[in-house]
Amino acid sequence: MPKKVTLKDIAAKAGLSPASVSMILNRRSIDRFNAETINKVFALADSMGYKNSRHQSYALIKPSDTLIIIICPSLFNPFYTTIIQGIEIAARKQGFVTSVRTTYWDTDTERFIMEQARKFNVAGVIFAMIPQQPQLAYELSQYLPVVAIGDRRGDLELATVDMNNFTAGQLVGRHLTELGHKHIAYLSTTLNDQHTSRVRRCQGLEDICKAACASLKVFTKEITPDYELSHIDVEYATGYELACKCLEQVPETTAIVTINDMLGYGAYNAIIDKGLRIPEDISLCGFDNIFPSQLHGISLTTIDNSLTECGKSAFKLLQEEIASYEHHGKFASITHVEYKCRLIARSSSGPAPQR
Template identity: 80%
Template sequence: MAKKVTLKDIAAAAGISPASVSMILNRRSIDRFNKETVEQVFALVESMGYQSSKGKNYSLVKPSDTLITIVCPSVFNPFYTTIIQGIEIAARKQGFVTSVHTTYWDTETEKFIMEQARKFNVAGVIFAMIPQQPQLAYELGRKLPVVAIGDRRGDLELATVDMNNFTAGQLMGKHLLEYGHRKIAYISTTLNEQHTSRVRRCQGLEAACKAYQGAGLKVFTKEITPDYEISNVDVEYTTGYELATTCLRQSPETTAIVAINDMVAYGAYDAICDQGLRIPEDISLCGFDNIFPSRLQGIGLTTIDNSLTECGKSAFHLLEEEIANYERHGKFQSITHVEYKCRLVPRKSSGPAPQK
């Protein structure tokens, strides 16, 4: 009868301690060991026929040199799918492939995705939004290249592709104020510190209003939980419809509604029409992001463009730079920021304020 292979046998063959072999096989503190040692241990386990006392078979999920993990809240909103496609356009040209993971703004899901990216040693991670748990993203960034796309923040210790949402809000506010609007409403899904882009757009609108005498901004929001979001595919549309209806009922003096994004604006569009009002003759409607449906003639939504495809491409190029830095210096050390200027895209959904 053949002698049973033990951890000591694997350790002796690999030239490391049995404790190290155990950590590698059970993936405890595996990042302490270099890639060659990890691969050698798993190769010895396979060739020597080692099995644990519980009969567990071990096999190596080899580190990937070409797989990129993309993290995003959902793929229903074309805002995120456009960014993802921009990443993939650039990535595929360089021989990389992507794996998309959705969080629905759930922090535990976000944490799990980061843990899995580290465990399986992917080539890098791109967040299509600002991570809700920046500290965990920083820790991951010590082991893998990490890039984020989202609101411009000076305190974020990651390579980022920035969108200046404060300026975007100002641009939209100025557009409506120059049309004579003084009673403006802002409607948004959950508005808190974890959604800085939404807050900054609101702050930009408020700043614009302060520059015009008699101008004011009313804010209408609805808290959306991760469970509710994952269970309701059309959550942004329905939220837009609900908030616009509330706005028209509670603040009938409103002459312009600005939605947090184009998807929410579509819901507001139907709510306004269902109230028997005309766009833009009775009330103007605007959004943010300039996703594809907004340009259709039946919608013609005034919005803000953030060069989403180009943002995705730039995020991949930043990731490439991080990978190159690691190959040259043995660590991820650069924090690069790229910013695309937002621009107003005026369409038929906005016009002069009605004389009420």
């Protein structure tokens, strides 16, 4: 049986210390070595058949010490592009570059991206949403710094930038019930355990409606990854469709809350096309406070989550984990940062009409 190749064997051939070889093969502080040395070590590892528990082979793998992978569902919704720009503002100041990968909420795609990140052992991974497969994300975090942005979950053993979506739902519910609304509808794309932010927003809204003795009707539409990929306007179209359904089936509705501002724009046009006025006949609220919501023609009441700052903080957490490994040989303890959400009341919401 051939002798197993060790770091010492490679180090002897390369004329380096085993510690240096380990840093290069694991891509830690790799910028302290020149390109010739790095290529030499990887070539030796490949030709000598070196393998370990992390890497099955070193052939055709190019090291990167400054590349960050950003994983997000899509780029059409400004919610994600705003977060991404926040990450890039902070990352580029520190000499890092980013590569954005989209999943369209497909778990196979998410798994593939994580496998590639581990294979190439990039500087780190930032999820612009909560991973759909928390266990896989946790396993990846044992090899690379991983940070997630979104609703805080007890089963997610990762550094996170948290958004308190339950509180956000409460803020919208309180705003509407204080305006006298007793018949409220909630419109959402797929509602399930993989979309906790949508569920928590609904729960927060429901909590206030119960306390105020207001009714809450929930309208949802299941969206598959393939459908989302092939329909760029899926959120707008879903908002329009569900708002029409709500107004036809529950005509006493005086306020509509959409899972995000993109659905809100679809609901806005549906209400107008039905010959109703906003907010005189129907109040409308969303979540996320993306840029178009402030335009005078829309002026959508919504929840602000400091998206750009969330992105910046996510990179900061990632950088702290990188520094922890370089200085102490291990990643930092799990850190959570939370930004307080706030209601932005605009002209799309007003007192409940007297029917």
